[in-house]
Amino acid sequence: MLRPHALRVFVAVADCGNIRDAAAQLGRTVSAVSMTLKQLEDRIGAPLFEADRKHTLTPLGTEVRKLARDLLREHDRTMERITAIATGQEGVLRIAAVPSVAAQLLPAVLTEMLARQPGVQIELLDTDTPSVHALVAGGEVEIGIAGKPGPARDLEFMPLFNDPFRLVCRRDHPLAAATAPLRWQDLQGHRLISNKSTTDFATADDARLRAASALSARNMISLLALVGAGAGVTILPGLATRSMQPDLCSMALADRAALRTVGFILRQKNTPSPISTAFQRRFRKMIATSGLVSVTAAP
Incomplete structure (x- = not known):
């Protein structure tokens, strides 16, 4: 098996035309570079240079340099991608x-x-x-x-993070006039539009309210459209109430467990x-x- 390191050494020597300059470029000793070249030629089974001075390639050496450059380019690209994936890039x-x-x-x-x-x-x-x-x-x-x-x-x-639930209603709804956080009993007598988010918490009062609800919606756009049309009120996480139509408002709930x-x-x-x-x-x-x-x- 030909190692990328050995091919890189060979390409450096072939480009420089001598071992000494290639060794300086690679940060290796002259003897280490010479040994790597010998091992590569032994592995291939044929000489890559015409003489020991390494300034002239054999016909095989010319072909190997071209193939080695392509292989090393792909190898380096692959290693860069592996590093990028490993570092989240x-x-x-x-x-x-x-x-x-x-x-x-x-x-x-x-x-x-x-x-x-x-x-x-x-x-x-x-x-x-x-x-x-x-x-x-x-x-x-x-x-x-x-x-x-x-x-x-x-x-x-x-x-x-914790996200308290809030009541969402129209600004002209009676509950919108409340000056204190709403208790569950304050919601009695008002139609509640239930939704999936209310399954994230449960109290006895809230369970009764949801059981009495005659209307439910899963999609947020549909839910807010129903509230805006006056079909009822709903309960949503506070984060979900940050971008609503101007005719809607969100009210705090007194139940601190409602989050x-x-x-x-x-x-x-x-x-x-x-x-x-x-x-x-x-x-x-x-x-x-x-x-x-x-x-x-x-x-």
């Missing part, structure tokens, strides 16, 4: 996140990553928390950002790729400095 990252995170937090992080690491490709899927868990567990994405999975899931949860803890979702016993590690580091830094969410203690 190249590669594909597939992420699944709940819609509020995908819309409010990820754009800035992903834009920065693409600017600093142009060799990276990112695929983002926004969906509800149960679907994020399923996508990570099934290996369809490498990392998820959502609420905590149940204990039966073979998933690892790394908490990032979701959002974190990274990873498959257990799975070594993250370098690009995933780089993304996690950038995302943590962003949420720690953005002031948009209440950061939790992270491992």
